[in-house]
Amino acid sequence: MINEKNIKDELKKLIVKHLYFFSEQSCSDLSGHLKKNLSLISKLVNELIAEGMVSVKGHAPSSGGRKPQLYSLKADALYILTVAMDQLSTRICLVDLAGKPAAEIDMNELPLQCNPIALTSLAEHLNSYINNSGIEKSKIVGIGIGMPGLINIKEGINFTFLETGGQSLTAYLTKQINVKTYIDNDSSLIALAEQRFGVARTKQDVMVMNLGWGIGLGMIIEGQLYRGHNGFAGEFSHIQLSEGGELCSCGKQGCLESEASMLAVARKAVTGINEGRISSLKSTNLDSYEAVGNAILDAALSGDQFAIELLSDAGYKIGKALATLIHIMNPGTIVFSGRGARVARILLAPIQQAINKYCIPRLVAGTELLISELGFEAQLTGAAILVMENY
Amino acid sequence: MINEKNIKDELKKLIVKHLYFFSEQSCSDLSGHLKKNLSLISKLVNELIAEGMVSVKGHAPSSGGRKPQLYSLKADALYILTVAMDQLSTRICLVDLAGKPAAEIDMNELPLQCNPIALTSLAEHLNSYINNSGIEKSKIVGIGIGMPGLINIKEGINFTFLETGGQSLTAYLTKQINVKTYIDNDSSLIALAEQRFGVARTKQDVMVMNLGWGIGLGMIIEGQLYRGHNGFAGEFSHIQLSEGGELCSCGKQGCLESEASMLAVARKAVTGINEGRISSLKSTNLDSYEAVGNAILDAALSGDQFAIELLSDAGYKIGKALATLIHIMNPGTIVFSGRGARVARILLAPIQQAINKYCIPRLVAGTELLISELGFEAQLTGAAILVMENY
DNA sequence: AATTCTTTTTAAAATATTTTAAAAAGAATA
DNA sequence: TATTCTTTTTAAAATATTTTAAAAAGAATT
Numbered sequence: 001m002i003n004e005k006n007i008k009d010e011l012k013k014l015i016v017k018h019l020y021f022f023s024e025q026s027c028s029d030l031s032g033h034l035k036k037n038l039s040l041i042s043k044l045v046n047e048l049i050a051e052g053m054v055s056v057k058g059h060a061p062s063s064g065g066r067k068p069q070l071y072s073l074k075a076d077a078l079y080i081l082t083v084a085m086d087q088l089s090t091r092i093c094l095v096d097l098a099g100k101p102a103a104e105i106d107m108n109e110l111p112l113q114c115n116p117i118a119l120t121s122l123a124e125h126l127n128s129y130i131n132n133s134g135i136e137k138s139k140i141v142g143i144g145i146g147m148p149g150l151i152n153i154k155e156g157i158n159f160t161f162l163e164t165g166g167q168s169l170t171a172y173l174t175k176q177i178n179v180k181t182y183i184d185n186d187s188s189l190i191a192l193a194e195q196r197f198g199v200a201r202t203k204q205d206v207m208v209m210n211l212g213w214g215i216g217l218g219m220i221i222e223g224q225l226y227r228g229h230n231g232f233a234g235e236f237s238h239i240q241l242s243e244g245g246e247l248c249s250c251g252k253q254g255c256l257e258s259e260a261s262m263l264a265v266a267r268k269a270v271t272g273i274n275e276g277r278i279s280s281l282k283s284t285n286l287d288s289y290e291a292v293g294n295a296i297l298d299a300a301l302s303g304d305q306f307a308i309e310l311l312s313d314a315g316y317k318i319g320k321a322l323a324t325l326i327h328i329m330n331p332g333t334i335v336f337s338g339r340g341a342r343v344a345r346i347l348l349a350p351i352q353q354a355i356n357k358y359c360i361p362r363l364v365a366g367t368e369l370l371i372s373e374l375g376f377e378a379q380l381t382g383a384a385i386l387v388m389e390n391y
Numbered sequence: 392m393i394n395e396k397n398i399k400d401e402l403k404k405l406i407v408k409h410l411y412f413f414s415e416q417s418c419s420d421l422s423g424h425l426k427k428n429l430s431l432i433s434k435l436v437n438e439l440i441a442e443g444m445v446s447v448k449g450h451a452p453s454s455g456g457r458k459p460q461l462y463s464l465k466a467d468a469l470y471i472l473t474v475a476m477d478q479l480s481t482r483i484c485l486v487d488l489a490g491k492p493a494a495e496i497d498m499n500e501l502p503l504q505c506n507p508i509a510l511t512s513l514a515e516h517l518n519s520y521i522n523n524s525g526i527e528k529s530k531i532v533g534i535g536i537g538m539p540g541l542i543n544i545k546e547g548i549n550f551t552f553l554e555t556g557g558q559s560l561t562a563y564l565t566k567q568i569n570v571k572t573y574i575d576n577d578s579s580l581i582a583l584a585e586q587r588f589g590v591a592r593t594k595q596d597v598m599v600m601n602l603g604w605g606i607g608l609g610m611i612i613e614g615q616l617y618r619g620h621n622g623f624a625g626e627f628s629h630i631q632l633s634e635g636g637e638l639c640s641c642g643k644q645g646c647l648e649s650e651a652s653m654l655a656v657a658r659k660a661v662t663g664i665n666e667g668r669i670s671s672l673k674s675t676n677l678d679s680y681e682a683v684g685n686a687i688l689d690a691a692l693s694g695d696q697f698a699i700e701l702l703s704d705a706g707y708k709i710g711k712a713l714a715t716l717i718h719i720m721n722p723g724t725i726v727f728s729g730r731g732a733r734v735a736r737i738l739l740a741p742i743q744q745a746i747n748k749y750c751i752p753r754l755v756a757g758t759e760l761l762i763s764e765l766g767f768e769a770q771l772t773g774a775a776i777l778v779m780e781n782y
Numbered sequence: 783a784a785t786t787c788t789t790t791t792t793a794a795a796a797t798a799t800t801t802t803a804a805a806a807a808g809a810a811t812a
Numbered sequence: 813t814a815t816t817c818t819t820t821t822t823a824a825a826a827t828a829t830t831t832t833a834a835a836a837a838g839a840a841t842t
Contacts, residue, residue, distance in 0.1 A: 026790075028789080
């Protein structure tokens with residue numbers, strides 16, 4: 001028998017996956033969701049218990065009959081190594097099947113741009129992190145990495161950063177670390193996180209805005225992450241907002257990113273302060289846009305008028321772009337996530353205002369705007385999901 | 392046994408469906424596509440032959456072994472009633488399983504706007520058409536209707552036309568005609584037709600532009616028609632193109648529809664001619680925008696400079712809007728279909744020009760632009776597909 | 783408190799589907 | 813031309829999955 005028990009094992013993996021996303025499920029819950037017969041599910045769940053993958057978690061209240069037994073994954077049965085990169089730094093965290101950190105988060109500078117040793121450096125970091133964690137490698141199901149750039153997830157190539165001359169990043173890391181590795185775009189992973197464990201939980205058609213140094217868009221269509229024909233879907237930041245606006249890094253003018261990203265806002269703040277605008281931002285080191293950007297968020301949250309004005313302006317522009325997105329996609333939900341989610345409450349009013357102005361009312365009515373609760377954690381959570389989706 | 396043979400029958404229906412979309416398939420083709428075992432497929436195909444649904448269509452060339460036998464549906468085993476409506480007229484055609492008309496196409500005026508008897512009139516028309524066709528009702532699998540408007544396909548309600556006070560159009564027609572009836576948006580059906588039997592055959596991520604009195608968009612995402620959270624996805628015609636442009640019927644300014652649809656072009660033509668522009672259009676009845684619109688297409692095809700200028704202008708605007716669409720969706724294919732597909736060759740140059748200007752090169756490179764070959768037939772074809780998808 | 787009704791879980795029987803093996807038909811090659 | 817190799821089709825055996833039935837556990841009702 002070449003594929004002895006293969007089909008049964010596949011189904012067991014499906015059960016494990018399902019329990020990862022929806023813990024505390026009864027056999028009939030599982031049966032309903034996986035569209036497999038109860039009796040089969042029951043048998044396999046018992047096998048999983050015997051194997052130490054699953055444990056019983058007490059009873060749920062009954063609606064007039066025998067109380068269902070609830071099953072969950074044994075959190076320490078397996079671990080996932082999650083990695084969240086942005087252009088400047090990298091966070092690493094080993095988590096268990098319940099999403100709890102099994103070792104401290106490691107945060108270190110790892111500039112992606114013009115850094116030929118970034119990849120080898122990353123591999124070394126990951127190896128030593130695992131060694132220090134005290135968890136044996138065999139218990140780590142996989143490594144999930146979210147990174148900015150245009151990414152081919154199948155081949156494991158990043159066309160924008162970590163240049164390898166067409167070589168597969170995932171193949172390299174899998175070999176170096178000896179644990180199966182997966183990569184994906186940061187905004188896509190944030191969208192996954194919001195739809196599986198965040199405010200868009202169980203929603204089917206969700207657009208997740210990743211508000212950060214750029215403006216990313218992760219799209220969930222009919223419950224699945226949509227990546228487009230070449231994996232470049234959601235290049236929302238470079239749609240044209242206004243004829244003849246600011247020059248963008250992409251070479252075009254008036255892109256959303258060059259008008260409303262955190263970097264664009266920081267640039268405007270520096271100009272404004274140099275022109276004598278009154279603001280608490282004056283005391284910030286104006287040489288680092290990164291520092292200015294973070295300071296704007298803090299200032300806005302503590303009521304600084306100039307900062308709020310800058311963010312409101314950005315919000316209105318984001319809203320205008322969202323109006324177009326809503327017309328095309330008719331999403332049920334839009335989530336504001338990423339670094340900038342902290343100030344989403346301030347952005348929301350001008351965003352809503354622009355949407356009202358530029359959208360057909362019937363479409364506005366069908367779309368809810370939500371603010372992320374996962375915040376900065378979203379990308380790490382998404383990286384874990386990436387691994388479990390491939391389990 | 393309550394569901395005796397249900398599962399087997401389901402699979403048989405899947406085989407029939409598959410043969411509808413891909414005729415002349417061998418058992419191994421079917422096995423591969425349906426992901427069911429060859430031996431099972433072989434048995435069921437033989438049953439379908441015995442039932443008179445399927446027939447053998449000779450052999451395909453072999454690649455070094457026994458020649459595969461090819462199977463097709465018996466074209467006259469079942470029939471489909473297809474209906475294509477636009478705001479002014481309705482086409483009806485009974486087709487067989489090979490897509491061949493089994494009765495002549497019926498084309499009649501049926502204005503949708505402010506016409507309370509449109510629905511009863513439609514039902515009468517359909518009934519008498521069936522009676523005149525000579526095909527017995529029991530052989531008609533279903534009625535598929537494509538119509539403009541915001542449509543809820545599950546409930547069978549059109550929110551824009553054929554007002555029934557929230558009653559289901561499909562329930563009414565199914566009862567009146569005694570044949571299961573389905574409705575869908577015209578642009579959605581055109582997209583279906585292009586992806587199943589048109590130039591976008593087998594492509595997975597396709598945006599189909601329905602160039603007509605309005606500008607519609609049908610979206611195929613990962614091989615499936617995407618309708619959005621409330622069924623209103625693809626409301627492409629009302630995205631804003633230019634700040635402060637022409638007033639649109641939707642109440643906003645500068646919408647794509649009010650700037651570049653066939654109706655908008657006709658309006659501009661009338662203005663131009665009244666201002667003394669030289670053109671063969673002068674001899675057209677300028678009171679009917681419909682007549683002017685059609686005349687512009689003819690004039691442009693025979694080289695009239697004014698008509699070509701008008702269409703080029705519209706094309707550039709469509710291209711600018713498409714640039715945004717490409718950034719968001721990263722589609723593999725864009726198809727120009729519908730009434731205006733006749734002049735797509737003239738529109739293509741300015742469309743491409745605008746896309747080049749407003750798109751990131753890497754995204755342009757991944758998207759091919761195609762011109763429909765189904766043309767005006769697409770909507771009827773799509774209506775047949777709608778029925779077979781529900782078979 | 784006893785009975786009836788629900789729901790979950792388990793086991794046995796029935797059915798569906800896949801694997802394996804073998805036969806049939808033909809292409810490629812020596 | 814005979815042999816070997818492929819591929820398709822069919823049949824038999826093995827496996828997977830669902831149905832059916834029954835037991836277990838508890839809620840609701842009389």
